[in-house]
Amino acid sequence: KEVFKPMRQKEIKVVKSVMSSPPITISPEASIEEAAKILIENEIDHLPVVNEKGELIGIVTSWDIARAVARGKVGKVEDIMTRKVITTTMEEPIEIAARKMEQHNISALPVVDKDNRVVGVVSSEDLSKLLAR
Amino acid sequence: KEVFKPMRQKEIKVVKSVMSSPPITISPEASIEEAAKILIENEIDHLPVVNEKGELIGIVTSWDIARAVARGKVGKVEDIMTRKVITTTMEEPIEIAARKMEQHNISALPVVDKDNRVVGVVSSEDLSKLLAR
Numbered sequence: 001k002e003v004f005k006p007m008r009q010k011e012i013k014v015v016k017s018v019m020s021s022p023p024i025t026i027s028p029e030a031s032i033e034e035a036a037k038i039l040i041e042n043e044i045d046h047l048p049v050v051n052e053k054g055e056l057i058g059i060v061t062s063w064d065i066a067r068a069v070a071r072g073k074v075g076k077v078e079d080i081m082t083r084k085v086i087t088t089t090m091e092e093p094i095e096i097a098a099r100k101m102e103q104h105n106i107s108a109l110p111v112v113d114k115d116n117r118v119v120g121v122v123s124s125e126d127l128s129k130l131l132a133r
Numbered sequence: 134k135e136v137f138k139p140m141r142q143k144e145i146k147v148v149k150s151v152m153s154s155p156p157i158t159i160s161p162e163a164s165i166e167e168a169a170k171i172l173i174e175n176e177i178d179h180l181p182v183v184n185e186k187g188e189l190i191g192i193v194t195s196w197d198i199a200r201a202v203a204r205g206k207v208g209k210v211e212d213i214m215t216r217k218v219i220t221t222t223m224e225e226p227i228e229i230a231a232r233k234m235e236q237h238n239i240s241a242l243p244v245v246d247k248d249n250r251v252v253g254v255v256s257s258e259d260l261s262k263l264l265a266r
């Protein structure tokens with residue numbers, strides 16, 4: 001008599017399970033100093049930039065602020081933000097998110113919904129926690 | 134007849150195998166602008182601060198530079214660096230390094246030798262690459 005057991009499936013971990021949410025975001029009109037303050041108050045390195053509708057239009061990081069310092073630049077978030085943002089979604093496997101970070105040499109991805117609204121942020125810190133013991 | 138096979142050991146990955154080396158470091162006497170330039174030129178976020186002997190005496194990150202901006206502060210690396218540095222060693226298992234980052238909410242660790250000289254840096258980006266596919 002043959003017995004069929006269900007195959008033990010390897011659980012696929014998705015972005016939703018490790019992301020930080022709700023996201024802390026900023027407006028493109030904010031000053032560089034305001035962006036710096038928000039990063040420091042929240043002990044984070046990445047700020048998605050959103051319009052009035054909450055749609056993602058850029059990202060500004062502590063590295064971008066260091067770049068502004070290196071260039072002696074003052075101004076608004078929109079002057080220093082990166083506009084072509086690499087993103088992920090809640091249901092994307094974390095292996096894919098990790099690969100995007102590796103390929104683009106970045107350390108976090110805004111998590112967007114189908115309307116391009118930011119619902120979270122996943123960082124290499126969130127991912128490396130999975131290796132901790 | 135009994136056959137004894139060696140148990141298949143799970144390979145223990147150590148820091149050495151994933152760290153960035155040689156490390157890019159800075160002197161405590163350097164200006165904040167110089168630190169920012171080195172971070173940008175090398176596309177990194179963390180700079181171990183070393184004395185003339187190459188011994189670790191602090192760490193300065195793009196987050197510290199953002200904090201200097203938030204506070205309107207100008208000055209030297211030694212004015213903004215963190216002096217109590219959490220470190221790792223070449224032979225430490227990456228699970229332990231990941232746990233240190235998680236516990237201290239930081240995203241990189243200088244790798245030091247037995248004489249407290251910096252031999253590399255391991256970041257959460259280096260670790261999260263291990264999850265990429």
Ligand SMILES: C[S@@+](CC[C@H](N)C(=O)[O-])C[C@H]1O[C@@H](n2cnc3c(N)ncnc32)[C@H](O)[C@@H]1O
Nearest residue numbers: 043192194196215217218219238239240241242
């Ligand atoms: C709380 S973390 C958050 C920002 C960012 N993830 C980072 O690692 O810098 C920021 C502070 O941690 C400090 N820091 C970063 N790596 C460190 C380390 N290995 N040991 C001690 N302090 C560290 C920085 O100097 C900075 O003041």
